[in-house]
Amino acid sequence: PLVGRPWPITYRHDEEERVARLRDFGVRRFTAMLYPHKPEMAAWLNSWAADFAARTPDCLHTATFYPEAEAKEYVASAIEAGARVFKSHIQVGDYSPLDPLLDDVWGLLEDSGVPIVVHCGSGPAPGTYTGPAPMQELMRRYPQLTVIVAHMGMPEYREFLDLAEQYERVYLDTTMAFTDFVEEDTPFPRDQLPRLDALRRKILLGTDFPNIPYDYLHQLEVLERVAPDSEWIRAVCRDNATSLFGLGE
Structure with a gap:
């Protein structure tokens, strides 16, 4: 309904089968992205993710948050418990990254250096707080924050490329970018x-x-369409994440 077109989910399997598929694909490390959309949800999701990572050693321990009074406490607990990456989805959560309830959260993440994947672009459907302006202000306030902009920032590609150029610790991920589905x-x-x-x-x-x-x-095939050379593919699919997350391989 949000995008006005069919979106059939290709891999409708249970948790065990999904993990097996990733391993069969040759994926060495992966995350477990979390999407709280209301208060009193994020801490429970973090508990599930910690358990999942403990029994799935190739999954990076993932955590999340929502603008609420308890956020600082459970984010600090997640970092202390070994969270390797956080997720923030501005459109699903329908919150501003500049919400004062998140000030301490961003400060903790900046100090810890733990990367956070942020869906902040206005695709595939805009949200109240999506777009480059809020993230530009966030990075001005927390310039050492380690941010991975999801979906290459689509459709505001230019602006989020600018942000990655401006700030040393801003990255982008290729999720769905360049695919036939998105290019349409x-x-x-x-x-x-x-x-x-x-x-x-x-x-x-x-x-x-x-x-x-x-x-x-398909996501890998389309990267070959835009890659300047094979070393770029290796960097994007392996080396950059290995370095950023300190995977040591």
């Missing part, structure tokens, strides 16, 4: 392709598996 409505600007080369160390593979309307392989 919000194509990546052809005049921005050279910037992918210049930012090669700041782009990471993202897939949104399992909630994707195409086969997993």
Whole structure:
């Protein structure tokens, strides 16, 4: 309903089968993204994610938050428990990243250096607080925050490429970008392709598996269409994440 077109989920399997599929695909490490959309939800999701990571060693311990009075406490607890990456979805959560209830959260994340994947672009459907302006202000306030902009910031590709150029610790992920599904409505600007080369160390593979309307392989195939060379593919699909998350392999 939000995007006005069918979005069939390709991998409708249970948890065990989904993990097995990723391993069969050759994925060495993955995350477990979390999407709180109301108060008193994030702490429970963090508890589930900690348990999932403990029994799934190839999953990076993932955590999340929502603007609420308890956020500072459970984010601090998640970091202390070994969270390796956080998730913030501005559109699903329908909150501003500049909400004062998150001031301490961003401060904790900046101090810890734990990366946070933020869905802040206005695609595939805009939200009240999506777009580059709130994130530009957030980075002005917390310039050492380690942010991974989901979906290459679609459809505001240019502005989020600018943000990655401006701030040393702003990265982008490729989730759904360049795929036929996305290119039909919000194509990546052809005049921005050279910037992918210049930012090669700041782009990471993202897939949104399992909630994707195409086969997993398609995301990899489309990267070959835009890659300046094979070393770029290796950096995006392996080396950049290995370095950022300190995977030591």
